[in-house]
Amino acid sequence: MNATVDNALSLWGLTDAGYNLVAARENAVYKVETPTDVFALRLHRQEYRTNVELDSELHWMKAISDGGLSVPSPIPSKTGDVMHMVDGVQVDVLDWLSGDTLDAVLIKSDAKTRVALFQTLGQDMARLHDICDTWQRPLGFSRCAWDIDSLLGDAPLWDRFWDNPGLTAKDRYLFHTFRHKTRTDLADSAKNLDYGLIHADLVAANVMVDGTGLHFIDFDDGGYGYRVFELATALLKHIDAPDYGDLKQALICGYTSTRPIDLATLDLFMALRATTYVGWNITRMGEDGGGARNTRFINTATKLAADYIG
Structure with a gap:
């Protein structure tokens, strides 16, 4: 992989820069350092996004940055392009945002700071949505959609959660019942819901804390979706925290101080978000900790689905 990184850096005029791998999750991310600057070079997982989708993501991120929100902004290569194919891999370079992830900061913070x-x-989430609503998207802009079909259709974005091999017969029946009910409920309420471009993965690992400010990173799964889904995503992984009620209220107060939102469907989207992780983990069962993670995801999703069905 070093040869691919070297070949990529030459396209950005960074041949003499030092680099090291800092993340190898969905994408491989390298920290690239010169005597005067620091960048993030991303090698994208193959066949996840088309070139058009990735180019759209990069222009979207620049628009968000230009709108005043702190997100990584693409760095054009020597040819002026923001993305290249290198050895069959999609590659881009972003400016580097310093700080610690929100999940790491929360662990060592007192209740007031949390x-x-x-x-x-x-x-900042509300500001993101405001920026996205006023941005004039370029011709050909293309991103995924977190709509009814992508959440509950026969081919969801993050796989068929009701087919997870860790489910019991009771779990499967519950998920089929939940899927039928929520598809109807969401179809009935969708026309009244705020819908537009969302990050779609604002978990604490994708939020950086730098002093008192926040950076939003990793727009890999960003696209069109319900704005209440964005809130549900940020809340879900803290649902078992002792101060979850306070965190939920703070998130909502922060959002509504900037932008209104109808929260009548929040419980529905909390359950929907939980089921997406059950689908997402299907192809990751063999990873270290994949089995325990699967059990945790199923337990959360079945509880929220059962609560929603009542």
């Missing part, structure tokens, strides 16, 4: 962070998260 609440303040979630209030800021809500405010």
Whole structure:
């Protein structure tokens, strides 16, 4: 992989830069350092996004940055392009945003700081949606959609959660019942819901804390979706925290201080978000910790689905 990185850096005029791998999850991310600058070079997982989708993501991120929100902004190569194919891999370079991930900061923060962070998260989330609504998308812009079919259709974006091999017969029946009911409920309420471009993965690992400010990173799964889904995503992984009620209230207060939102369907989207992880983990069962993660995802999703069905 080093040869691919070297070949990519030459396209950006960074041949003499030092680099090291800092993340190898969905994409491989390298920290690239010169005597004066620091960048993030991304090698994208193959066949996840088309070139058009990735180019759209990069222009979208630049628009968000230009709108005043702190997100990585693409760095054009020597040819002026923001993305290249290198050895069959999609590659781009972003400016580097420093800080610690929100999940790491929350662990060592007191109750007051945790609440303040979630209030800021809500405010910045609303600002993101405001920027996206006023941005004039370029011709050919293409991103995925977190709509009814992508959440509950026969081929969801993150796989068929009701087919997860870790489910019991009871779990499968519950998920089929939940899927039927929520598809009807969402179809009935969708026309009244705020829908537009969303990050779609604002979990604490994708939010960086730098002093009192926040950076949003990893727009890999960003696209069109319900804005309440964005809130549900940010909340879900904290649902078992002792101060979850305070964090939830802070997030909502932060968001609504900047932008209105109808929260009548929040419980529905909390359950929907939980089921997406059950689908997402199907192809990751063999990873270290994949089995335990699967059990955790199923337990959360079945509880929220059962609560929603009542």
